Amino acid sequence: MEPVALAVDKLKDFVKSSQDFVDGFIHRRDNPARRNPIEILRRLQREAFTDLMKLRDRQEKVERILSFYKTSKGSPFQEASTHVRGEFDLLGALLVMDNVDKQNCNAFSRAGITTGIDSRFTFETTISQGESLTAEFVASQKGNRYLDEVSGQPLSLEKVSYRVNACDWLSVVAIPVGAQSRDVAITSVSSHQAKGLTKLSSLGPPLLNQHKGSGIGLSVRKSNVIASLAQFISGLGMQPDADSAGHCFSTFGQVVCQLPRGIKLSLLGLHQVPKSLSQHVSLGPLTIPVVLSKHPTAPETVVEASSSAIRTSTPENFSSGSVALMLESELDEVTRIGGWIEMHRSNPKCLHWAVSMSDDSEDSFGWGLSLSGIHGGPTSEEHFQAESYLKLNLGKRFSLKPGIAYIAAGNARMPALILRSNWSL
Template sequence: MDPVASVVDKLRGFAKSTQDLATGVLHWRDNSNRRNPIEILKRLQREAFSDLMILRDRQDKVERMLSFYKSSKGSPFQESSTLVRGEVDVLGALLMMDNVDEQKRDAVRRAGIRTGIDLRFTFETTVRQKDTLVTEFVASERGQNDVLRSPLSLAKVLYAADVSDWFSAVAVPVGARCRDVAITTNSSDQGKGLTDYSLLGPPLLNQQIGSGIGFIVRKSNVAASLAQFISGHGVQSVSAGVIRCFSTFGQVVYQLPRNTKLFLSGIHQVPKLSSQQVSLGAIAMPVGILRRRPETFGEASGLSTGRNREGDVLAGSIALMLESELDESTRIGGWVEMKKSNPRCLQWAVNMSDTPEDDFGWGLSLGGLVQGPRSWDHFQVETFLKFKVGKRLGLQPGLVYVMDGTSQFPALMFRSTWSM
């Protein structure tokens, strides 16, 4: 064998073995680094960061798409939310009387003592971010025995639209009251009293008068509202006629210094008496249907009535109210209401209350009905305490003392409200 070729072969073999040794050492170090926990964590961090960047990019694309659809007119992505409130209201009274006669029954009625159970569900939906749709279902047995047998009926449907900062419109196809279109204070304070005299505002604001539509205008320290109502579709009177009541309501509010407001409210009602039934057809349904007993409008509403030259029954009243807010929960105010048919008949009340939402509260009310310059037909004093048990249960004991003509009696009252 050639010595030169032998030397070349040995050099090639040495070079190959050296290369194999170097490759093995490098491969061993790489495997060792892969098995190192720190290196494993670094590699996982790099992979996770890459995945997060991909997800973030996809989320940005989805958000841009949603914002585009939200800004489009008629988009199904319009924001809306529904608030559901439920309330069980139980009101009882212990009348301290020697004997109960018709005069004392009338005194209790004039005192505005209404006992029984109310079950109420309210659905409030925000539409187009500014408008509000309110639907209310009520099962009530005030003055009866069993609320469980009373059907849950539709009591109110209200749509309030804020057209601008100074103009708004309210439509109430079912269960309209003047309070729905009036400029009032916080509506959650309406039921904090024990009788009609301790409620906020005069009685005309709480009359249920069918269906209607109203408009509210606000300008600096003055606000006004105007509404038209209609009720009594298909209601039978004693003479088998049909009663339709057309009511016009108006209110002006002036903002005085120190959180004091002056309210001037009025309602004009003209019930039309017809001797013929009105047939609406097989597929027509009137909106403002109210159940009443077979009696005339004056008896049903409790108002004294007169008649115009055409023989239509006239009713209505005007009220003046002053209210001052001392802080978030303390209020003092008063109101006086005059019947249109009898200007000498005045109903009045003065209320003071401190009723925080989640704390101890109290209230005091004076009220009465007077006919003539020196004749007090009715006077009553009411005081109550308010306790909060947990977040849902409220307890409200109170005392009412009534002086109605020759009848005088106290009444212990207790109210329990459970919110669902």
Template sequence: MEPVASVVDKIKGVAKSGQDLVDCLLRRRENSSRRNPIEILKRLQRETFSDLMKLRDRQDKVERVISFYKTSKGGPFQETSTLVRGEVDASGAILMVGGTDQEHIDAVGRAGVKTGISSRLSFETIIRQKDTLLAEFVAFQKGLVDIGDVSEGALTLAKVSYTANVNDWFSAIAIPVGAQFRDLDMTATSSNQGHGVTDLSSVGPPLLNQQTDSAIGLKVRKSNVIAMMAQSFSGLRRHPFSDEIVHCFGTFGQIVCQFPKGIKFSLMGLQQVAKSSSHCINLGALAIPVSFSKDHESPETSVQDSALSVGATSHEITSRTGSIALKLESELDESTRIGGWIQMKNANPKHLQWAVNAFDDAEDEFGWGLSFSGIVGCPSNHGRLQAESYVKLNIGKKFCLKPGIAYAVDGNAKIFGLILRSNWSF
């Protein structure tokens, strides 16, 4: 029996060894398949397929909700976002003048030197993804030239404008409150607004600084040429050269040609008509009085009175003035610009105003600016020449300091000033 038992044990040992060999081979094959990159990718694809399907279902649900709110009235996507901007400007000056008479005081005002603190708060809303509604509020505390005379004001509504962009080549703008012709200037950008230490180096041609109550304009763009035509109206106010109460109508036009390398050439013109009014009736900022009926004469009116009345009607237009300006700008790089302008009044080549300026408004720590301007053929029979220079120090991204100097010769008056201007935007 013992030989039989030993044979059986040997057979069992051989079978167990064979089974162990088979198991080892299977485990090696499985491990090799797991280590294969292709097999790993297939396994990951099978594991993530169900998760991708779930995410796709959720995305479909979100898109259905968004499409529902876009088509429904009064949904949250009908609301427009409003961009709020603020700016605080403070200026101080040390002026050295030849005297304190009225001639020197007027020369300081014509030089554009203004001191004090002013603030501006603007709200810009995008409507219909194309149009822009803008409202500006200003508060100021500016020192006047007269000693001890300071004008102060609370935050007041200064401007309301609506720009409708119909398509890529046509747009319209309406400014019912606080319009200025510089609001219609198509060459004005945020980079050249407010540079310099005086108003003469910040505004451009003087016709752009004309104040009016309301204006409406149309703009047409074709390739590299842009054309603007606008009409303005000013309410009842006192004429600057007389005691008459007048209201003014103005027609403004501008053509801008854009050339390569950032060169812009602009031709602009302004025609203003001031009409006298015998009745000081203020109907409000948005009212334009138009009369279609004639005044009826009483039976007691004599022939002489009638003739005087006709003569007064013929002189209803108190003044008619026109100005033409040429403006040229060139971009040397992203922040450095050079340009100049010349303005002629009443088509009289003997009465010219001009300016040449260069500035660098880089957003880094350092910037600079130069400006030269003058008038030839003033009504007072003397010219005017002014030069200024400043350095711009950027402290952070929102605050800057502009120390500068200005020198002006206005007839017999000479002015030299050390001016410090600061600006904080938020």
């Protein structure tokens, strides 16, 4: 029986293998591409070629768009390089005085307490690496010299500046509108980021804060010495009843020496030369008249019909200026102490001075203390004031400064409670 069973098994295996061979041959004839490796490679090549052509078309479109914006003056991402900063400053004061008279009002004005609301918006655009264009818009409602006079100023353009950092040791700035000596000076406090409560104790020597109209300046840095030089031109302020007007050319210079232990010693100077005109004329902003004639014209004589008074006006050129010395020191990362003194060329006995110490920590608590005054002023009255305040940081963008000030000018004695708040965005 065993040979018979063995023969039957072999017959079954032969039949099964024959059937598999026939089935494979039939399917290969029905769809030869599924079994032929060459056909499979050709099909994959065609699909890959189609995908590559689609990607190439998309790449060409992107390259055309980028090349268009590179050759054009604008940039599709220009808004990403413009930074906008806003700052709102409010200052209020409670004065204690025996009488509201002219003497007390003059002392209040010289103290630099400008109550009211001040808002500032700064647009800074980065043109390229080391080049920036800045525009500042300001709106304010500040008190004038006398307590009952308040002036409101709508949002207007205050300053336009273009700065170029040519290299590590040279930088140039051009300011066609709203130039000040502070824009070129090397200081740790800007004009709209005062540390104290009043202008007299916060903004440094007065020569830094005078409006100069238009100007251009440069700064050079070498080791631990920094030098700055600038030239300004501005309209010469005239009284309402004046018959002549002109321009004022000013030259500003500063040398800063970096001493050990974080001490900075600065020497500043400002020289002014007014250029008057024989008639009251207005040539418009950014206009500089150049007089070619070496000999001035004959004085103009005006005869009024109601009287026989004769009024003449002749050109007058006189120079003035001031010199200041500043000293700043950093006791630690947040505590700073500094002082300055300024002397006027027209009156060497007139000295402006201030000494301050502050803690500008970004934590919830800070403080400040300052002493300032004017010695030998135009009215020959001594002016002295002391200030002290606390700084409460309510978040990263809002701060409160409650403080007290004491003002002594001549016979006027005036304590004041001052509250200053600052909000930035």
